[in-house]
Amino acid sequence: MRTFNIAMHGVTGRMGTNQHYIRSILAIMRQGGVTLTTGETVAVNPILLGRNEQKLRHLAEVVAPKEIGRTVRWSTSVDDVIADDDTDIVFDASSTKMRASIIRKAIQRGKPIYCEKPIATDADEAYRLADECTQASIKNGVVQDKLWLPGMRKLRMLRDQGFFGDILSVRGEFGYWVYTGFDADQPLQRPSWNYRKEDGGGMMIDMFCHWQYLINDLFGPIDQVLAHATIDLPQRQDEAGQAYRCTADDSAYAIFVLESGVTCQFNSSWATRVRRDDLLTVQVDGTKGSAVAGLRECWTQNISCTPRPIWNPDRPQPINFYDGWQQMPTTTDYDNAFKIQWELFLRHVAEDLPFPWTLESGADGVALACAGELSSRERRWVPAKP
Structure with a gap:
């Protein structure tokens, strides 16, 4: 051996x-x-x-x-x-x-x-x-x-089976509340350097690298990005209980337009409270059906199960929009x-x-994060790669 x-x-x-x-x-x-x-x-x-x-x-x-x-x-x-x-x-x-x-x-x-x-x-x-x-x-x-998360693998299977028809758009929601250290009896969930740009921290440099390879694998190459970053919580405490000023973005919002023309919107925040199926959800809408995947589970709705809502704010919503979705079965063991x-x-x-997951592919992720930062600073569309 x-x-x-x-x-x-x-x-x-x-x-x-x-x-x-x-x-x-x-x-x-x-x-x-x-x-x-x-x-x-x-x-x-x-x-x-x-x-x-x-x-x-x-x-x-x-x-x-x-x-x-x-x-x-x-x-x-x-x-x-x-x-x-x-x-x-x-x-x-x-x-x-x-x-x-x-x-x-x-x-x-x-x-x-x-x-x-x-x-x-x-x-x-x-x-x-x-x-x-x-x-x-x-x-x-x-x-x-994230390429091997069960939820993303289920999305890939649906894509390969033609479930979506023509893919129209993709929407990703990521994030959760990261405690600042000032909250009683609530320990930090993430290292303090994540919120100091001088130490390599920041939402874009951290998560846009993930979104680049995930989008590229599931839906195709990204052509350009329009992004906005914010520092929502300006002060936190470090591991020693000392207050410090946050210099790195803790929330980032982006529109990625793919070479195919498909639009992907991703919201990422460490200053949000979760009211969705998981910490990360990715929704794919297509002509024949839609799917929402979390880290492990995936829910689908085909065209025959799609409800017909009518806008009427003067009466309670009669449709429970969760009812028309089916949870995909787990048919294999996911390591x-x-x-x-x-x-x-x-x-x-x-x-x-x-x-294929080489440092060169990793560099493409860094390039997208840098493009997002440039877009946020200059308020304009930026190519995904230099």
């Missing part, structure tokens, strides 16, 4: 701990590795990297034994582990500002690199990183987890979205299977 030693940088953060370490890598270890097309199995061996020795030790010596029955390696010597000949793959889930340095360390050592998005806060830098990987013939990938892409990347490294 082959074994890949994976240097995992930034695993002490919420996403790195839960999705990448526990639900992906430790889960792969529990199942005995990843099976290749040849029937061979590839095992994984994580090496946890970061600056907080206490958190690393806990993940390695407390969390790991509960999950897989043994401890794993950890180190605060990031450069030494990346440079070690025994390290096969470098993964980064640290803050965006640190991403470029970790990617370049991996390139210098000839190591395959897999990382979270966004890969940079500037489109030019993002494309430079992608080019450097290509020039060095380094296998690389960027996390695009964790992050784990699915991890397995695909490991197969890519092991046997050179195609892996």
Whole structure:
């Protein structure tokens, strides 16, 4: 059995701990590795990297034994582990500002690199990183987890079956209330750096990267964007309880026009209270039917079940508009979205299977976020790519 030693940088953060370490890598270890097309199995061996020795030790010596029955390696010597000949793959889930340095360390050592998005806060830098990987013939990938969410997979199935007919429009609603730290007995749900632009935070740079690959995969390439960003909550508290001024947008509203002419509207906010089916919902309207997908579930309404409302504000609405929708059955077991892409990347490294979710595709997401920021500043339509 082959074994890949994976240097995992930034695993002490919420996403790195839960999705990448526990639900992906430790889960792969529990199942005995990843099976290749040849029937061979590839095992994984994580090496946890970061600056907080206490958190690393806990993940390695407390969390790991509960999950897989043994401890794993950890180190605060990031450069030494990346440079070690025994390290096969470098993964980064640290803050965006640190991403470029970790990617370049991996390139210098000839190591395959897999990382979270966004890969940079500037489109030019993002494309430079992608080019450097290509020039060095380094296998690389960027996390695009929402492609494998059950709800989005159900939308893709409906599209492939022709359920929608001609797609007319797409509407996405994302967000929830993120507590500021000033609210009694309500701990923070997100790191404070997310709300400081100087530290790489912001709704557009975070979520427009997701919307780019999701829209591109489901509906086609984006041609141009018109966007508006706001800082709704000007002050928050950090992890130490200290107040700070928010400098990054916490809400963003965008119209994406696709090359096909289809219009996609996406509202994204960390200052909204949820009254919809899920934290993310995507509605697709077509000539033959419509669907609304959340993270896991999907509801459909075809033309024969579409009600015939009549505008009359002088009487109570006689139609319950939820009644005409059917929830799609779950006919397969959906694995964790992050784990699915991890397995695909490991197969890519092991046997050179195609892996289109490269740093170049990640750079396209950064380009869309930068286009949105430019559109918001200058109040105009902006091309989705430079």
